[in-house]
Amino acid sequence: MRLIQLSDTHVSARHRMFEANIEATATWLRENAPELIIHTGDMAMDGAGDASDLDAAAAWHARLGAQLRAVPGNHDVGDTLAIKPEQVVNDARLEAWRSRLGPDYWVEDRGGWRLIGLNAMLLGTGHAEEARQFAWLAEVIATPAPIAVFLHKPLFIDHADEGPRGYWTVTPGPRRQLLNLFSTARVLLIASGHLHIHRDVMFGDTRHVWGPSASFVCGESQEPELGGSRRLGLAEHVFSADSVTSRFIRPEDLTDHTIEPHQQTLYPRAKVTA
Ligand SMILES: [Fe+2]
Numbered sequence: 001m002r003l004i005q006l007s008d009t010h011v012s013a014r015h016r017m018f019e020a021n022i023e024a025t026a027t028w029l030r031e032n033a034p035e036l037i038i039h040t041g042d043m044a045m046d047g048a049g050d051a052s053d054l055d056a057a058a059a060w061h062a063r064l065g066a067q068l069r070a071v072p073g074n075h076d077v078g079d080t081l082a083i084k085p086e087q088v089v090n091d092a093r094l095e096a097w098r099s100r101l102g103p104d105y106w107v108e109d110r111g112g113w114r115l116i117g118l119n120a121m122l123l124g125t126g127h128a129e130e131a132r133q134f135a136w137l138a139e140v141i142a143t144p145a146p147i148a149v150f151l152h153k154p155l156f157i158d159h160a161d162e163g164p165r166g167y168w169t170v171t172p173g174p175r176r177q178l179l180n181l182f183s184t185a186r187v188l189l190i191a192s193g194h195l196h197i198h199r200d201v202m203f204g205d206t207r208h209v210w211g212p213s214a215s216f217v218c219g220e221s222q223e224p225e226l227g228g229s230r231r232l233g234l235a236e237h238v239f240s241a242d243s244v245t246s247r248f249i250r251p252e253d254l255t256d257h258t259i260e261p262h263q264q265t266l267y268p269r270a271k272v273t274a
């Protein structure tokens with residue numbers, strides 16, 4: 001089984017400065033026809049602020065001609081009160097996502113593997129759906145099959161016990177809750193987006209892949225240096241019976257634009273943006 005991880009397309013009908021990149025990505029996807037595309041969030045530029053961006057994202061992704069599974073990012077459904085007080089995850093934002101793009105957390109058995117999509121944006125919100133997702137995860141993780149997990153934010157940057165990394169990762173409390181559940185199962189891949197950085201690192205038996213963005217990279221506003229490669233592209237994951245390998249793919253005609261020249265137009269209240 002082979003699938004393509006697409007991330008951080010930031011589609012918008014109103015703001016189209018990165019359109020050449022996502023169109024070059026769409027061309028590659030149509031030509032290579034993966035059996036499944038998994039999108040690790042920020043499908044829309046500002047779906048949390050204007051649902052018409054979710055409409056644009058749904059329409060853009062429908063044109064790829066492939067089966068798509070997606071989990072939401074902060075720009076799709078918002079974030080926690082501490083990180084994004086003006087766009088907190090709430091019922092209306094979750095419903096706006098679900099009605100256009102399907103479930104925000106899901107499980108699919110394919111090729112002898114269990115694929116699990118998580119809504120990372122619920123973590124740390126205290127929203128009722130956060131507890132419901134954890135209870136659901138405790139059930140679906142109970143399988144002898146190898147597991148691949150997909151979510152928007154990475155669990156950590158350098159190591160599982162590190163302190164809070166602010167905007168960039170899942171916070172330590174929910175991170176520990178997730179890792180405790182994962183430790184009861186055979187989680188061999190954790191694939192995330194959000195950082196607009198590509199990285200592929202093993203921690204124990206688990207491959208942690210940061211899927212690259214398809215729209216823009218972050219420049220000087222992304223501090224401190226997080227490692228990995230700030231380059232646009234896709235990630236391919238190839239699954240065998242007991243292992244998974246990953247590969248960075250660079251579609252033709254991408255340009256590694258940075259967000260900073262557009263930051264005040266797109267995200268005027270944000271200090272950092274990914
Ligand atoms: Fe993000």
Ligand SMILES: [Fe+2]
Pocket residue numbers: 008010041042073194195196213273274
């Ligand atoms: Fe993003």
